[in-house]
Amino acid sequence: AQSVSQHNHHVILSEAASLELGCNYSYGGTVNLFWYVQYPGQHLQLLLKYFSGDPLVKGIKGFEAEFIKSKFSFNLRKPSVQWSDTAEYFCAVNLWNTGFQKLVFGTGTRLLVSP
Amino acid sequence: DTEVTQTPKHLVMGMTNKKSLKCEQHMGHRAMYWYKQKAKKPPELMFVYSYEKLSINESVPSRFSPECPNSSLLNLHLHALQPEDSALYLCASSQTGAYGYTFGSGTRLTVV
Numbered sequence: 001a002q003s004v005s006q007h008n009h010h011v012i013l014s015e016a017a018s019l020e021l022g023c024n025y026s027y028g029g030t031v032n033l034f035w036y037v038q039y040p041g042q043h044l045q046l047l048l049k050y051f052s053g054d055p056l057v058k059g060i061k062g063f064e065a066e067f068i069k070s071k072f073s074f075n076l077r078k079p080s081v082q083w084s085d086t087a088e089y090f091c092a093v094n095l096w097n098t099g100f101q102k103l104v105f106g107t108g109t110r111l112l113v114s115p
Numbered sequence: 116d117t118e119v120t121q122t123p124k125h126l127v128m129g130m131t132n133k134k135s136l137k138c139e140q141h142m143g144h145r146a147m148y149w150y151k152q153k154a155k156k157p158p159e160l161m162f163v164y165s166y167e168k169l170s171i172n173e174s175v176p177s178r179f180s181p182e183c184p185n186s187s188l189l190n191l192h193l194h195a196l197q198p199e200d201s202a203l204y205l206c207a208s209s210q211t212g213a214y215g216y217t218f219g220s221g222t223r224l225t226v227v
Contacts, residue, residue: 032213043220044158044205051213090157094212100146100170101212105157 003027004093004106012112013081021076021109023091032094033074034103035065039087047089050074061085083115119219121206127225130196136222138189138206146170146212147189149181150205152221158205164189196226 005024013019025031035047048059055067065076074091091106119140128134138147146165150158163171164183172181178200180192189206206219 034215036218044218046215049215088155094216096212100163100165101209102160102163102171103148103207103209103212103216104160108155108157110155 004091004104006089006091006106006109008109009107010110010112012114014114015083016080017113019076019078019081019085019111021089021091021111023074023076023106024072025074025091025093026072027093027095030096033065033067034092034094035059035063035074035076036090036092036105037087038090044090047076081111081113083113085111086113087111119206119208119217121204121219121222123222124220125223125225127227128193128196129227130198132196133192133194135193136191136204136206136224138191138219139187140208140217141187142208142210142217143186144208144210144217145186146209147183148207148209148216149189149191150207150218152203152205154202162191193224196224198226201225 003026007022033050036044037047038044047063048057050057050067058064063078067074089109092103122137148163149161152158160173161175162181167183178195182190203221203223205221207216209216
């Protein structure tokens, strides 16, 4: 079955620590990959996306992600987190089908950054 | 205009009420989506409209009825909901999903 897995459900870090959130997907066809962030009480915001080309993608707020096709992974990284990065992070995969596309989300990772 | 606008932002309704959620975008996107998000859970796809035609219904109960009057508008009609239907309802649009989806702020629905 098509799915998106985020193995880290809760992550707690201190400010300035490095961050890596895992994302794996199971889908054999063409995929486009995204990371979204949802700050407390706010709507989903796009952090970054992979469409094609360079597998290392840079996004907003200092985030980056690396697409490793052989591992079906798209892990999110940030060298130094800030308190303001406290949020829920969702990996998502755009699945292609005849006549339509749909976005499927992973289960999410709740990040808490302590000052 | 690069936004998806949803109204109302909050809605409280009784189990016998009929209400509608509205979503609007003026980016020329040809696909529009309804997602449901329960607390501390990821958004779950409900419906997909592509070129104003219903493309996907993810086995959603008939008490939820989507409507796409034109390429810019998407409605979700609600009738005889249950308390467990309380959630954040998100609308999204895309020109082609590969380039990304734009989400609205959502309607927080409480069924009493």
